[in-house]
């Protein structure tokens with residue numbers, strides 16, 4: 001069998017040829033010191049390739065990906081908007097890229113000024129008293145925030161509070177973060193309009209509640225209609241409100257969660273503030289807090305340690321909050337991501353940020369209006385930046401949301417988020433973002449409409465989709481049953497993979 | 501500056517299709533008194549103006565390409581071959597997300613798979629995930645994995661006092677609500693033998709770092725047996741550059757190997773984004789957290805890759821998940837995969853050796869300077885502690901202000917018994933001349 005028939009691209013190990021190398025390093029310019037033989041390894045099984053081999057390999061691989069740069073990517077809850085390239089240039093400025101996290105603060109005032117400014121802007125955008133930039137992603141921010149809420153109660157001798165209320169529409173990280181902080185999850189049902197069920201909330205609220213963790217707009221793309229009542233109810237039992245800010249692309253410049261009574265919220269800089277998703281990360285999940293949680297922030301935060309004057313800028317430094325939960329990460333947050341978010345916010349200013357949210361919402365509602373007659377909307381009211389439809393029809397019983405998703409790939413689109421939120425059957429969660437044009441939205445809507453038609457008239461086309469992608473549907477069951485998690489040397493000798 | 505595509509005509513047509521008059525109409529569910537706040541922020545700027553401003557900010561920093569940098573302590577200035585950055589900037593790598601849809605994500609998936617493979621090769625382990633946030637959170641996740649492995653029946657964790665102090669702090673933060681006993685923080689002078697006496701049938705995990713925070717090589721022989729005798733798990737925090745030459749922890753019977761992958765092609769970037777790697781034995785794979793890529797075939801029999809064993813993860817298991825991690829360090833995984841591919845077997849060994857040689861040469865030179873004594877309790881790799889006769893803060897200030905050098909880490913901050921000790925790191929980026937400058941400067945300062 002020829003290797004190219006059943007392999008899209010060989011692995012680096014298969015491409016390796018003993019004796020090749022991609023980098024020439026300088027000869028030692030100091031006397032050579034013998035390494036202790038008893039601890040030196042015999043073999044190091046890394047591949048051997050030239051630079052050109054490596055470039056071709058990773059170039060070929062990259063071409064197998066869909067990305068924002070290659071086409072529309074309406075992955076709900078992930079805000080796949082245009083990632084401005086200027087952000088990349090900014091993060092690669094030498095002073096940012098090559099400064100060491102443990103340098104004396106006097107030698108990194110540029111970094112600290114940038115971080116301080118970003119803290120201030122995020123405070124202003126969210127309506128919070130303070131912000132930490134340390135968390136590495138949204139989920140890490142959640143963990144940070146929940147720990148702060150827990151410690152807030154403990155510091156007041158309120159030791160019986162062990163439960164976090166979480167709506168059933170929440171993202172999986174919300175309950176997972178709660179468990180990691182040693183607390184217990186109480187799931188709240190949603191009502192018929194997609195809001196938190198107020199009666200259920202009222203019956204769960206009591207002296208054992210740490211607080212409520214709520215996503216607003218929620219994962220259906222809907223603003224909580226009774227948010228003030230929800231906040232009041234939780235407050236009355238002594239609980240705090242955690243806001244999952246993953247959906248801030250709907251609300252930036254529109255409303256400040258701190259103003260409606262949220263005590264904690266994480267931002268996802270890799271969503272709202274356009275930092276690239278990098279094939280899974282890095283993200284950044286700064287957390288904003290209300291006055292009563294300021295002392296619990298992770299250590300350190302950036303402060304002005306000496307006020308500036310007309311001639312001199314202020315001196316920035318680190319500070320440790322009085323009752324800090326501790327450190328969440330080895331160094332100073334995902335600094336390179338912070339630079340990108342700073343750049344984005346600075347470019348837009350308050351008016352630009354508001355306009356982005358307004359147009360994100362416009363795009364979602366426009367797309368929704370185009371497909372609503374063909375796809376069932378389980379919650380039929382105006383959405384914010386995203387909406388959820390059901391990917392199923394009673395007259396096309398074999399078709400699932402996943403089939404629609406796979407078929408969308410044939411049209412050159414990335415599918416929406418599938419099977420989330422869990423409260424919608426066969427969910428397709430669609431978030432177009434503001435940087436997509438009307439033409440793109442029209443094309444996507446037309447594809448969805450055509451697929452709905454195919455579902456009835458030619459279901460096979462969906463069930464066997466995708467047809468034009470680099471790979472056909474993957475056998476996920478085999479992957480889990482016969483675990484192959486790394487290139488084993490045995491591949492090299494396995495006749496199946498050896499070029500004939 | 502705006503990236504919006506909407507023309508006036510687009511907006512009109514789209515609003516009409518939505519049946520609303522204006523953009524404000526979409527937001528009527530939001531409490532009126534809080535709608536459309538006036539944000540007190542600087543006004544918008546063009547890209548050109550922003551870059552200029554940022555250029556100035558960045559230039560007010562000292563950085564390792566202009567100032568020879570002897571700081572390590574968990575983050576290292578290494579050479580990154582140009583092609584790494586060029587490949588990262590390809591939009592297909594940069595602007596994709598988690599590969600949930602394998603048919604249009606084979607590039608990311610295969611890259612992750614190759615990364616997993618190379619981490620296994622480096623560490624001598626059988627499976628590796630495709631990243632945690634950094635070395636510290638990887639270590640915290642190792643603890644959580646060990647607790648899950650023992651189903652909460654063992655609650656004691658032994659950590660060496662010479663693991664990175666920030667990792668220790670992160671472990672303490674992460675485990676606050678878990679009701680654990682963490683041993684190894686009371687006596688920061690305790691050595692490995694002292695720690696081994698703490699092992700008992702309550703111990704879930706024994707964690708050491710090698711080379712340790714002081715740059716020293718620990719004697720790993722014998723730990724495996726002691727740990728296995730009480731049925732606990734053994735975790736090593738490792739520096740991947742040192743693994744270019746040194747026997748991997750897998751050969752010493754480690755059950756989990758974690759660490760900071762930043763030295764593998766990732767710039768210092770003032771502390772992040774970095775790369776937590778995590779490797780273990782296949783028998784523990786179902787207890788490990790983080791994304792895993794597995795090989796499979798597609799409907800036409802062609803080899804392909806998918807995210808696998810996802811029932812461990814938060815999006816499926818929710819409050820019972822092995823971790824809350826979702827977004828990870830994907831692009832840093834790509835950087836490390838490319839770095840390891842291009843350095844390869846010979847290159848990584850060479851980098852590792854260069855670091856070793858430079859550090860050992862520097863140690864000999866510094867040790868000769870009156871007032872400076874290199875700590876020689878144990879062999880070291882590319883970092884070592886020096887006892888000085890002046891406070892490190894003062895020495896570092898002179899080194900920077902008068903000689904343009906970024907000095908070492910002040911160990912007294914974390915270890916009272918190492919007051920006036922400076923931790924110096926050497927990589928292939930440091931030349932003989934840099935070492936000479938450092939020695940001359942120290943000679944004059946003392």
Ligand SMILES: Cc1ncc(COP(=O)(O)O)c(C=O)c1O
Nearest residue numbers: 077137138139171246283826827
């Ligand atoms: C609603 C919601 N909450 C939380 C998260 C977790 O954020 P992250 O992936 O950055 O950890 C996500 C991300 O996917 C999300 O969509």
